[in-house]
Amino acid sequence: MTVRTARIAGSSNWGLRFVGVGGAALALLAIAPPALAQSSNDEARVRKLEAEVRALQRRVFPGGDGRYFEPEITGQPQASTTVSQPSTTAVTDILARLDAMETQIQRLTEQTEQNTFALRTLGERVEALETLDAGAVQGDAPTGGSSGLTSGTPARGPATTATATPTATSTPTSTPAAAAPDPERLAAVSAIAKPQTEDPADDEYSYGFRLWEAGFYPEAQQQLTLFVEQNPQHWRATYGRNLLGRAYLDDSKPREAAPWFLRNYQADKTAARAGDSLLFLAEAMIALDDTSRACIALAEFAETYPALAAGRLLDQYERNRARVTCN
Incomplete structure (x- = not known):
């Protein structure tokens, strides 16, 4: 009786323990669903926030996804390096161009000064040559500035010599010679x-x-004047005047010859x-x-026609230089 009672009592205790454990479990189960639901809600909120942040990033930083583009922060130094290089090259080019322009300006200035001096010297020489008309060259021969002779008043020739009236400078002995032209010469x-x-x-x-x-x-002389x-x-x-x-x-009339040479030179120096x-x-x-x-x-002549002075007219040029002493 006692043992059985004890077993029953033990069974009862065990049953009570089981009931106690089960109740606790039921209590925990009753409490767990709200906790689990809250955890799921938090995770959902976090995911929603992350999605919103990503959406905001895509709007603010379009193309910022690393799967498609390099991060913007790593591209900044490269961009600045790429931009700085051309700017440095442009500055270098500008400086080089300025140096080239300064050099060209210096050369142009030097050349202008040389040309100015050459033109002044040439002008002085031309003025000296032009004085031949009013100075050393006199008489009724043509001057350098005007023809002085027309087809109606040709230069001295056989026809003119035979019919012209002696001038104040003519010698008395020239009249008889003019009156009787040589038949053999004619x-x-x-x-x-x-x-x-075809060219008259x-x-x-x-x-x-x-x-x-x-x-x-x-x-x-008469024919060429015409x-x-x-x-x-x-x-x-130019051939005719020369x-x-x-x-x-060649007729031993240098005073009459000089104006024609000067006229031909001044008409066209080329x-x-x-x-x-x-x-x-x-x-x-x-x-x-x-x-x-x-x-x-x-x-x-030597300055204007160096090729002639050293070529075709060299002998005549050297011969004339030997006849005078120039400073």
């Missing part, structure tokens, strides 16, 4: 044929050249016979014992 002149080509002006010059080449200087006065723009004009001066110079005329002008001045103007003409 025949020799008539034997020289005048060319007949060139034919006039060629005929004057043939007369000069044959030594008929007065006839050549050519240069009637054809001042012809391409042979040859006309030579016709006077013409084919401008350099020849300047050198012959020096030769005419030497014949007139005008050393000063001869030296001016020689210096002008």
Whole structure:
């Protein structure tokens, strides 16, 4: 009875313990759902906040997702480096250009000063040459500024010599010679044929050249004067003026020759016979014992036509230089 009672009592105690544990468990189960629900709510809120933050980041920093773009903070130094390099290069280029401009300005300044000096010197020489018209060159020959001769008043030639009235400077002995032209000379002149080509002006010059080449200087003077006065723009004009001066110079008339040489040089300094005329002008001045103007003409020739002075006209240039002493 006692043992059974004890067993029953033990069973009862165990039952009570079981009831107590079960009650506690039930109590915990009753309490757990609210706690679990709160935890789930917090996690949901956190996830919602994170989603909102990401959405805000995408709006404020578009493309900031590392899956598609590099982080912005790592790109800043590269961007600044890329921008700074061109700016430094641009400054360097500007400085280099300024240096180049300064160098060019210095060269232009030096060249301008040299050109100014050369022009001043050239102007002085030209003025000295122009004084030939009013100084050493006198008489009824043409001046450098105007023709002085027209087709109606040709230079001294056989026809003019035969019919002209003696001037104040003519000698009495020239009148008898003019009254009786040499028949043989007239025949020799008539034997020289005048060319007949498609260029009548060139034919006039060629005929004057043939007369000069044959030594008929007065006839050549008349013919060449007619050519240069009637054809001042012809391409042979520079040849005609130069040859006309030579016709006077070879006829021992340097005073009449000098104006034609000067006129031909001043008409066009780049013409084919401008350099020849300047050198012959020096030769005419030497014949007139005008050393000063001869030296001016020689210096002008050497400076303006160095190729001729060292080439085609070298012998004549050296010969004329040897005849005068220039400072």
